Amino acid sequence: MAGSFASPCLHQPVRSISLPSRLHPNSQKIEALLSKLKTWELSFTSMGSPLGGETIQVGLTGLAELYNSIKELIQSPLTQQALLQHQFRKLVEDTLDESIGLLDACGTARHLLLNMKIHVQVLQSALRRKGRDHSSIESSVQAYICFRKKAKKKDIIKSIRALKTMQSNVVAFDLLQADLHLLMVIKVLRELSSVTISVCRSLFVFLSVPAMRTKANGWSLISKVLMPVTFAASDRGQKMLNEVGSVDIVLCSLDGQFRKDGAKIDVQMVLRRLQALDGSVEGLEGGLECLFRCLIQHRVSLLNLLTP
Template structure:
C-alpha cells in the first residue's frame, strides 16, 4: 500500500505546506513527530510489518504525544471554525467514525495482552514445578497454543476493519486553497494512517506463527533438528516467535527424556522478558486508548456547540 502522503517540499500548492501565520505553536511539534514516525509506517497493513516490542512501545509513546499536541491544537478557536465550516463538519464526522475502529483495535489488543500474561504466568509456574513424569508443562504449552490459535480470528477481523478504514482515509481528497484547512486535513490523514500502522504492529506481534503444524499434535511434530538451546543463537525479531521456539525445544526434550535445567532456565528468561514487554505495551496502549477517547470527546463537543 502506498503511503497516504509524502508531501515533498516542492512548489506544488497542495504539497508544500507552510504553517498558517496565526496557528497554535503545538502544530510545529505535531509536524516534527509526524516526520519522525512516517518513514517507519509507509505500509500500514503490510503482512511483513512485524516489530519488536521495544520498537512498538517507542512508537506508541510518540503517537500519544502527537494526540496530546493535537488536543491543544484543535482546541484553538481558529481550528474549530475551520473544522466545523468545511462541508458542515465532514472532517469531524469522519474522525468520529474512524475513532470507533481505532478504539476497537486498541481494546482488542489490550484484552489479548491480558490473556497472554495469564498464560505466561501459568507457563512459568509449570516450568518451575517441573518434575520427571509431570505433564503440567506439556498441558500448559497446549493451552497456550490453543489460545494463540483462537486469537488469529480476532486479529484478522481487526486488521480487516482497519484496512477498510485506511481505504476511506486514502480516498478523501481536498480541493481547497485555505492553508489552515489543508494542514488540518493532512494532519488528520497522516495521524490516522500512523495509528492504524502502529496498532496493526501490535496485532501482528501477537499473531506470530503458532507452534503446532496443521494436522499434527503439538508433540509429534517436534523434531530434534528443530530444537535449539545455545545462548549464541541469533536473536529473532519477535519475542513471541522466540518463545515459541524455546517451548518447542523444551517440550521436545521432555518427550525424548532429555530435559536439561538450562533449557528450562532459557524458557523462563524468555517468559520473563515477554512479561516485561507486555507491561510496556499495555502501558502504551492504555495511554493511546485514553488519547483516542479524549480526541473523540473533543470532536463530539465541537458538534454539540
C-alpha cells in the same frame, strides 16, 4: 517533547507535511512528531526481522505524544469555526466513525495482551515450582499454544484486515475550498489517522509472529500454524524472532517432546524467553493504555466540535 522518542531507522528520508508555522504555535511540534512517526513507519515496513516489543513501544509513545499536541489545535476557536463549514463537517463525522474502529482495535489488543500475560505467568510458576511436575508444565504449555492458535485465527487476522480496510478508506476532500488553517488541520487529521492505523497494525503483526516476509506488503498476515523449528529452539535461533515468536517456537518444540515421552527441559532457557515476553507485554500494556486514553480524548474533542 518532540525529540523524546527515537526511531531505529532515522537515516531514511521522510516526506514532511510542511505545516505553516504561523497558523498555530504547535504546528512545528506536530510536524516534527509526524515526521518521526513516518520514519518509524518506514522502518516497520522495511525491517528484515520481526518487530520487537521495544520497537512497538516507540511507536505507541510517539503516537500518544502526537495526540496530546494535536488536542490544542483541535480545540482552538479557529479550528472549530473552520471545520464546521458545511463541506468539512463530514470530515469530523468520518473521523469520529474511524475512531470507533481504532478503539475496537485497541480493546482487542488489550484483551490479547492481558490473556498472554496470564498464560506466561502460569507457565513461569509451573517451571519455577520445586519438584517440578511435568504434567503441570505440559498442561500449561498446551494451554498457551491453544490460546495462541485461537488468537491468530480469530482476533489477530480479523484486526489486521479491519485496519487495512480503514487505511484504504481514508476520506478525500476538495482542498481547493480550504483556507490555510483548514488545509493544515485536514492534513494533520489525515496523517494522524494513517499513522495511528500503522502503529495499531504493527502491534498485531508483533502478536502474529512467526510470519513470513513478502515483497508486496512487508509482512504476510500470519503463518497458518505454529511450526516448531529445531534451530530456533536454541538461544542462538532467538535472534531471528521477536519475543512472541521466540516463546512460540520453544514451547512448540517442548510440546513435541512431551508427546514423544522424552521431554528434556532447559528450564533456565525457557524462563529467559518467558521473562523477555512478560517484560514486553507489560511495556506494551502501558503504551496501549495511554493510546486508548488519547483516542477517547480525541473523540471527545471532535464530538465537542459537532455539539458546541
